[in-house]
Amino acid sequence: xxxxxxxxxNFKGGVGKTANVVNLGACLAKYHRKKVLIVDLDPQCNATxxxxxxxxxxxxxxxxxxxxxQIFHDRIFGTKEFDFREAVIRGVPLSNSGFxxxxxxxxxxxxxxxLDVEDQLHENLKEPYFTCLNAGLRECxxxxxYVLLDCPPNIxxxxxxxxxxxxxxxxxxxxxxxxxxxxxxxxxxxxxFQYQVSGxxxxxxxxxxxxxxxxxxxxxxxxxxxxxxxxxxxMKNLKTQKLIHEKAEILTPYIRDxxxxxxxxxxxxxxxxxxxGSIGAQDYFELSGHFIxxxxxxx
Amino acid sequence: MSLLELSGRMAETAALxxxxxxxxxxxxxxxxxxxxxxxxxxxxxxxxGYKDGxxxxxxxxxxxxxxxxxxxxxxEAELAKFSKKALGKRTTKxxxxxxxxxxxxxxxxxxGAGKVDYALLLLKxxxxxxxxxxxxxxxxxxxxxxxxxxxxxxxxxxxxxSRLVKDKKxxxxxxxxxxIKYKPTSKPETVVKKLVEIGRRYYENTGGLFS
Numbered sequence: 304x305x306x307x308x309x310x311x312x313n314f315k316g317g318v319g320k321t322a323n324v325v326n327l328g329a330c331l332a333k334y335h336r337k338k339v340l341i342v343d344l345d346p347q348c349n350a351t352x353x354x355x356x357x358x359x360x361x362x363x364x365x366x367x368x369x370x371x372x373q374i375f376h377d378r379i380f381g382t383k384e385f386d387f388r389e390a391v392i393r394g395v396p397l398s399n400s401g402f403x404x405x406x407x408x409x410x411x412x413x414x415x416x417x418l419d420v421e422d423q424l425h426e427n428l429k430e431p432y433f434t435c436l437n438a439g440l441r442e443c444x445x446x447x448x449y450v451l452l453d454c455p456p457n458i459x460x461x462x463x464x465x466x467x468x469x470x471x472x473x474x475x476x477x478x479x480x481x482x483x484x485x486x487x488x489x490x491x492x493x494x495x496f497q498y499q500v501s502g503x504x505x506x507x508x509x510x511x512x513x514x515x516x517x518x519x520x521x522x523x524x525x526x527x528x529x530x531x532x533x534x535x536x537x538m539k540n541l542k543t544q545k546l547i548h549e550k551a552e553i554l555t556p557y558i559r560d561x562x563x564x565x566x567x568x569x570x571x572x573x574x575x576x577x578x579x580g581s582i583g584a585q586d587y588f589e590l591s592g593h594f595i596x597x598x599x600x601x602x
Numbered sequence: 603m604s605l606l607e608l609s610g611r612m613a614e615t616a617a618l619x620x621x622x623x624x625x626x627x628x629x630x631x632x633x634x635x636x637x638x639x640x641x642x643x644x645x646x647x648x649x650x651g652y653k654d655g656x657x658x659x660x661x662x663x664x665x666x667x668x669x670x671x672x673x674x675x676x677x678e679a680e681l682a683k684f685s686k687k688a689l690g691k692r693t694t695k696x697x698x699x700x701x702x703x704x705x706x707x708x709x710x711x712x713x714g715a716g717k718v719d720y721a722l723l724l725l726k727x728x729x730x731x732x733x734x735x736x737x738x739x740x741x742x743x744x745x746x747x748x749x750x751x752x753x754x755x756x757x758x759x760x761x762x763x764s765r766l767v768k769d770k771k772x773x774x775x776x777x778x779x780x781x782i783k784y785k786p787t788s789k790p791e792t793v794v795k796k797l798v799e800i801g802r803r804y805y806e807n808t809g810g811l812f813s
Contacts (some may be wrong), residue, residue, distance in 0.1 A: 480807060525781035531798065532745050532780070535809040539742060 306447040306597055309470070310469035314492070315485040316456035318517030321349040322564060323452040326583070327516075329573030330591035332407035337448040337595070340391070341372055341438070343413035344465055345455040346420075351412040352394040353568045367414035367490070374439035375420040379428060386476075387411075387443035389513075404447035404576055409447075411440075417461060424460040431503055433496075451597075458492050461583055466496060471513035471602065478517055478530035478557075483537060488517075490546040504515040512547040513602055518556035531557070550601050554593050558586045606653060609646045616642035647714070655713045665710055666725050673701050681708065687757075688712060688721040730761045736772055744779035749800050749809050752801025759798065766794050773797075 311320045323362045324341055331337040343350040351370075352360070363370055374383040383434045387400055394403025424432045444450045452465045466472065471495070476482050490512060501508050515534065534553065541547045558564070561583030567574045618659045623635035661696040671684070673676035678701055685708050693708040711744040712721045735745050735753070751762055766773045769791045777784040777793050784793055 484808060528781040529803065533804055533808050535742055535806060536745055536749060539746070540808065 306444045306479070307471070307551075308444065308450045308452065308469045309598070310452040310454055310461060310472045311475055312452075312458075312465060312472055312489075313474050313476065313482075313485070314456055314462070314489055315477075315482060315570070316460045318456075318477050319481065319516070319558070320385065320456070321345070321353060322518065322568075323473070323475045323516050324451045325350055325568075326424075326526050326564065326573045326575065327355050327594060328408055328449070328451050329405055329575050330587045330593070331406045331449055333575055334588060335591060335595060336346070336407065337403075338407045338409075338446065339413060340409045340444060340447045340450045341395075342411045342452045344371060344411055344417070344436075344449060344461050346415055346417035346434055346454070346461075348413040350534050352571075354410050354571060354573075355591075356397075356399070356414065356571050358399070359397060362413065363412050370412045370414040370416075372414040372416045372420065374389045375417070375424070375435050375464075378439060379423045380429065383441060389510040391443075396573070396576070401542065404572070404596055405575065418457075422575050431500070432460055433467045433500060434503070434598045437468040438462075440468065449576040456495070458489070463496055467500060471598065473551065474512060474515045474555075476515045476517055476534070477519055478527045478534070480530065483530065483533055484532070487537060487541070494546055497549065497576050510516065510545055510548045512541075513551050514597055515551070515553045516596070517553060517557035519560040520598040521560045527566040529546070529553040537585055548602065552597055552601070554590055554597060555587050556586050556593075558583065561586070606646075606649055606680050609649050610703055613639075613642040613646040651710070651714045655710070657718070659718050659722060660713055661726070663712065666722070667705055667709060670725055671705075677701070678704065681705065684724070685711070686769070688717055688724055711775055715722075730758050732761060732765050733758060734762055734765070741779050744776055745804065748776055748780055748797060748801045749804040750801070751798055752803065754807035754810060759807060761789075763794050763798070766797070 311324050313320060325515075328339045328341045328394055330341045341350055341354070350354055351363070355363070367373065368376075369390045371390070373390065377385050391410055392410045392412065395403050395404045398404065412597045424435070428435075430438065451602060452469055454462045458466075474486060474489070476486065483573055493512065494510075497508050497511075515538070517531060517534075520531075531553070536549060538547060538553070542549055542551065559582050561574070561581055562573045563578040563581035564583035567577035567583075570577055573587075574581060578584055608730065613726055616635075620639040623632045626632075627643045667681075671681045678695075682692050682695065682704070685691075689711060693704070693711050695704050695707075699707065709777060712718055734750060735743075736747065751759070754762060766776070770790060771792055773790055774784050780797055782796050
């Protein structure tokens with residue numbers, strides 16, 4: 304079985320995309336022995352900064368050719384410099400002396416230069432602009448069980464590359480009305496994109512939004528519960544309109560608002576390593592089980 | 603010339619007088635003209651109402667009203683509700699009003715407001731059937747029914763509210779789906795009111811315009 308490529312995407316910012324990718328990826332590798340690759344596609348490099356310490360980062364910051372940026376650069380300028388084995392960082396996070404904490408978790412880091420990619424993507428290309436990532440990375444990921452794509456908070460060129468490359472999309476979500484309306488718009492944008500690419504990829508019209516992860520859930524009154532009820536009703540509407548996968552689910556448990564999750568990025572660790580007993584770590588552990596079941600059995 | 607025509611002309615003249623009263627630029631004259639105009643307007647309205655009260659439609663309404671509501675306390679309460687529907691506000695009931703005098707008061711108000719045809723329409727309409735479907739009781743189906751509840755117009759909503767107030771078991775399930783605390787001491791009416799509020803929110807955000 305090939306790698307399952309999952310894009311974590313939402314064009315609303317601050318909804319927990321990077322937190323989900325890093326913490327879920329860590330749980331899949333640590334507790335379920337899945338070989339996981341995190342691909343940071345965000346020019347803000349949040350996943351990269353989260354999992355690498357300053358000393359480990361410095362070389363990458365100086366040399367974008369050993370980051371995901373090079374995949375796009377090669378396609379745009381016709382070079383062949385991207386070397387996956389050199390770019391990927393094995394067994395992140397690493398201790399100060401370079402020992403791996405989770406041997407099955409790898410990272411393909413991002414670079415600030417990814418910002419230029421957005422401007423350059425539509426120039427000099429002999430192939431459709433949204434196929435760069437697929438063409439540059441598809442063969443490299445065969446040995447993985449899961450490839451988790453941490454997308455930027457927009458739906459421009461890089462995100463469209465992720466949408467084209469991924470098998471399924473997972474939507475990190477905050478339970479409020481603006482997220483709901485954003486989600487509704489996002490499904491329509493994805494459908495529009497899928498129509499655009501349908502000439503290149505026959506099965507591209509299948510709805511691929513397969514799951515929603517609720518972040519920063521708080522059990523106060525029933526404010527959040529009503530928003531989640533609205534999401535459930537909306538997902539039923541969207542399934543009827545075939546805008547999301549017919550078996551799309553809200554994954555459980557919801558990730559509760561947890562100070563340890565917010566804190567762990569300061570220590571360049573996923574929460575399951577930072578505070579294994581915290582509610583955040585418990586939620587991600589249980590979520591990882593549901594995630595595997597949903598992706599491997601339901602879809 | 604009939605009395606009605608005469609009163610009509612007088613009311614018109616009074617209105618004309620009111621129009622020209624400003625020219626005298628004297629507050630007293632304006633006030634008297636105002637009183638004069640109002641009195642003739644009222645006189646004409648009463649006369650018209652009396653005439654309308656004698657139409658076949660008004661007679662039919664009177665007969666229907668007498669048979670539609672039982673002559674007891676419950677019937678009187680239903681009549682009061684009906685008066686709100688027909689006139690937009692409840693007909694005031696004084697201490698001395700009997701069932702018959704209250705009915706007559708309501709009838710006169712309807713005639714006076716020129717709403718005989720509308721009241722007849724309301725009375726003749728068959729009773730609304732419930733549109734909520736409780737054949738499935740999973741969480742999503744219950745949420746959909748709450749949303750449906752929030753989308754209903756007033757008449758239909760009244761039917762559903764009275765159904766839910768009686769069906770406490772279903773009300774409890776709906777309250778659970780909507781995360782409303784339902785204690786044994788909770789008044790069903792209060793819980794239904796909350797359900798309708800939440801249903802309206804669900805309909806606003808995930809139904810109607812967006813569906």
